[in-house]
Amino acid sequence: MSRLAPLMQLREAEVSAVDHLSETASVLAYVADSDTGDRLIQKGFVRLPTSVECLVSAPLDVASYGRNIRRSLLRARTHWDERRFNLDLQPLQATSPGWFFDKVYYPIFASAFYRQAISPHGLQKRSSAEALFERDVSLAVVRDAGGGVVGAALLERTEVQRAIPGVTAPTGRILEGLAHAFVETHQDLRRALYVELAASVARDGDRYLSLGRDMPWFEAPYVGVVEQKLRLANLVAFEQAPTRLYARWGSEATPAFVELTPSGPRWRAGSTDLQERLSGLAARAAGGCM
């Protein structure tokens, strides 16, 4: 979907033009009113949830996973202990902005974003990171045996409001991952971080840790990431915001996406294999509620 045409706040008068455009290009339309949405459905568009989110139980029940995942989690956890890492979770507001930007934001987060060419939640911009100090955000800092910062995660306490028919979802407040990063030499510790974070979240009395909110369509390089998230997830949640999202793929169809149907969300993919794999993982994670 490299040549996606996003149309924000699509108006009903523009539906015909968008229909015409979608004959040759992939189109994503954000629609505020349901009548315009209905017209798009008639034109062959599909409705998407606003976001897809994988959640793990806190603490992570390692024994509940299949053998391969269980072994990789235990291996990551062993490496974590061998390197004598420790994790400290605290409200971002409890840290000094000067320390955060000098010791965590630039060396850990910004470096990782530019290394991986990613921009989670626009956090490659300093003003976006500064705005987190005004929100209910927690900072998880991973330190090595010498006390040096080697990794970090930003998590936001958020109110879950999900109302998609047929889907069981957590309600109330959860911790949602915004971004996480390690210094270059410790990239292999992501899974151990999840285990540690979930344990820390549980100690604070929360039941779920979100692995981060994703858009409902996945470009080729990201499909693998979503598969990994689904393998760990104990629950998959979908969100629909008041502004509805519709898509029609052109000749370059997206590799995978989630469609909102009247009976609930459905995983779709260009290949049957991938569609079955994603649906199976999501169904397992959802505990049969898909």
Added chain:
Amino acid sequence: MTTAITSIADAKSPLALAEALPNRHLHWRADVVPAAPRSPYFVDVWTRVREDSLEDCPAEDLAELERFVEAGGRLEICDAAEYSLQWSLDHLFRELMIREFADRDLEQPLTEASFERCLRPGVWLAIAWSNDVPVAMAILQPCGLSKQEADGAIVERIASTRDRLVVAARDERLRRILLAALPAMSAAHGVCWLRARRRPWAVPGELNAWAHELAHASGLVLGFRAPGDVLLFRPELVRAGEAIVFFVSRLGELSAEVTGDGDTASEVCRLLNGLILEGKVRSVGL
């Protein structure tokens, strides 16, 4: 850029579609170009440099440069190969460039991988040092000129040209010091022209850099990429704080318009139209 540009490049009838979508900035391709103001894809700012270019510097920049040198600061131009890739990544990319991009709220103009690709043999680094720590830097690469540009009236016959790819500094003062010294430093290494390529829009915080560059510019080349490949901005849709540079051709005469609030946008517009009036602007691909 925060203003969304809707691509209708693949549409069958883009002209009709453009008319049906009056409330959007558009990128499209067509045989027929619209009468509406078109924006170039890039604006190349050309600066003629000489070893005595320092004489052209604003007095306040020159004074800052002198204070910097008196305090033990030094400036150098060297081949990128003189420093290891790891050193360049740690001290130039991570310590200077990423901080500058983040502080200016830019998207990722250069990723780590693209920075590494930049540092090929023959590329120069201009570095300002303070206490043996790099505090400002620019990447200068050999300039590849299209035949259209090389034959043009502005560029004339260019013996040696360098593309100034990116400038990063710890603060605005150090940035101005490096930029003030760069022309003379480059000329001392045999460079005759410096070229800096800019997008035709500016997010808040970028217009100052535009104004500073245009004040020293010897000429501009507006790149319209290819006939019929249209970047069409709707001036009335530009959001607060943003600025977009338009070039309008009426009765064969080019003029510049800059949307956006404030004195700096007006200054950029004045400088652009000054260069047009002096015959120092030409277009390619229009």
